[in-house]
Amino acid sequence: MKKIIVLLLMLLSMNSFAQKAKHISIFADHIEVMAKQKNITLREAAQQMKELGYAGADVYVTIDEKKLKALDEAGLEHSCCIATIDFTKGDMAQEAKQAIDFMKAKHYDRVLLVPGLLPKDDASALALTQERIRRFTECAEKEGLTVTVEDYDNPQSPCYNTEAIDKIIDASPLTRVTFDTGNFVYCQEDVMATLEHFYGKIKHVHLKDRKSMTDMGTTPIGIGCVPTKEFIIRMLATGYNGYFTAEFFGAKDMYSWAKESAEFISTAYDEFYAKYPDQGGMGPQQTEIWTPQPRKVDPSVGGVPSDAIVLFNGVDLKEWQKDNGEPAGWKVENGIMTVDKSKGDIVTRRKFGSYQLHLEWRIPSDIQGESQARGNSGVFMQDKYEVQILDSYDNPTYIHGQAGSIYKQSAPLVNATNKPGEWNIYDIIYTAPVFKADGSYLYRPFVTVIHNGVVIQNHTEIFGTTEWIGMPRTVEHGDGPIRLQSHGDPSAPISFRNIWIRNL
Secondary structure (H helix, E strand, O other): OHHHHHHHHHHHHHHHHHOOOOOEEEEHHHHHHHHHHHOOOHHHHHHHHHHHOOOEEEEEOOOOHHHHHHHHHOOOEEEEEEEEOOHHHOOOHHHHHHHHHHHHHHOOOEEEEEOOOOOOOOHHHHHHHHHHHHHHHHHHHHOOOEEEEEOOOOOOOOOOOHHHHHHHHHHOOOOEEEEEHHHHHHOOOOHHHHHHHOOOOEEEEEEOEEOOOOOOOEEOOOOOOOOHHHHHHHHHHOOOOOOEEEOOOOOOOHHHHHHHHHHHHHHHHHHHHHHOOHHHHOOHHHHOOOOOOOOOOOOOEOOEOOOOEEEEOOOOOOOEEOOOOOEOOOEEEOOEEEOOOOOOOEEEOOOEOOEEEEEEEEOOOOOOOOOOOOOOEEEEEOOOEEEEEOOOOOOOOOHHHOOOOEOOOEOOOOOOOOOOOOEEEEEEEEEOOEEOOOOOEEEOOEEEEEEOOEEEEEEEEOOOOOOOOOOOOOOOOOOEOOEEOOOOOOOOOOEEEEEEEEEO
16 A cells, blocks of 8 residues: 555656645745835735745734735645744643644644744753654644644754754654755764755655854745755755745845745746656656665664663563553562562563564473363553463464454464463564544554564554453554553463663
């Protein structure tokens, strides 16, 4: 399915290039300034911008309804909206809802989030802001909307430069980038190198030019120190089909700056189409992606990938606890963790979304009992969805309750269980669900399970919580812990070793 979507996107891109579209936009604020400078109506100013070659306008979510109507009547498309939400002051739930409601009502599919400036000497403010950005982004994603952040020309901004934006995206993987060319120059970064760094994450562009490296004043697009033409051509060559929004706040003659900028951007488009005439402007370079190169991971550092989080190191249970936060209390001896049924289940102290999980488990060699009362345990993804652990070597039971099943939902493709006394290995690749605003699934969770090197669940869809009695339930949730079950059956307790996880 994903391959089909990619192919469709490429075909749409080719069709767009064949029509030689030029997606040039401008700030609504600039149009308003021009109207005042020329003493004309906003609609007249918007129409003049349209005649200069501007196809869209970026607006703030607080724009007056009459002003938005004037832009619409002039035929300017909805290129992007901007929401200033100062998350340093709190969760700003009302402002966040206002932004999402505006996007839905006015048919904007993306928003540039300006999250406020961080107070000095307050390390906790950054983490709180990142978490609030994540929540806002996930709420928008449920509505099919994209949230971007922009490199902002103030060192106190939580998205000041590449490093800061990377941290936001690490904390909020769904957040994307509005690339401001002039602001990366402001923070002394190479625009073209930064473009390569954020390739695939850029969903909108603000073109801003600077007078020189020593004078950060703005100019019309194309006459300053920013390599704007090179940037535009490279963006188009990567398949970018979004808007380039001209930005020059403070222009004393907004019309002439807008005219000069539109002509320059249009020329860059023309050079691109001339350089790539085949397939309506596409050349082989457009489908050759070189950056960012996948980061290096040593696949085996003592048997564990170098980027993994070790959840059980054979020494202690510091990564685990009981449900009430008390120490886990299971037995650790000779590098092995053994269930203590008097202590109950244990859960990880950390919470996870999508991941690769490795764990090894062993049924005691002297195990007694039958069916579900024979070495019963389980590993729960996000504390909701169980992959069953059981002695299934020679122990018939209901098929979606044997080892490797998604409990009460999906039987394993094959039975790959080793005999009691021998170690079993689970490698679990789990994709977390995404929920709609009403709490129902937009995308259900999926899991692949490799048992002793054998695929036993192949991208299996999980229909809801894995219930002992009753049907799967839909329970909206975010990241959650991993749970290891201390089952109440009377058989001897099982053991675990070598547990690690990689966030995906």
